[in-house]
Amino acid sequence: MKPDQPAARVVVCPACKGKSIYAASNPFRPFCSERCKNMDLGAWASESFRMPVDTPPDDEVYGDPKLQ
Template sequence: MTRASKPPVVSCPICGAAVKWLADNRWKPFCSERCKLIDLGQWATGKYRVPVEPKQDEDETPDQSGRPQ
C-alpha cells in the first residue's frame, strides 16, 4: 500500500497566496487569472526585463577602450 503524497505548495508570485501545484490547477504558479494578468501586464509595460549584453560582431575587434575599431 502506498500513501498518496501531498502536492507541493508554492506562493503566488504576485500576492503570495498558497497555491497547490496540481495538474488541474490552470493558473499555476499564480493563484488566479487576476494575478496571472497582473504579471503579464508587468512584462508588457517593461517592469520585468531580462538583462542582455550587447552582441559584438565577430568581424570587429575592440580596442583598449572596449569600442570596436
C-alpha cells in the same frame, strides 16, 4: 486522489505571495488565480520586468575585435 498520482504541492504565488496549489487542477499555476496571472502578464507587456544593463558607448565595438 488516485494512489498513483503525486500529492499536490503548495507553492508561493509569484504575484501576491499567497499560497498556490501547483497541480494540474490549478490552470493558473504557479499563480493562485487568473487575476495574479494577468497582473504578471501585464507587467511583462508593459516592460516593468527588465534586466538592468549599462548602455555601452556608441563607439564601442561589439564582439571579438579580431573578427572585425
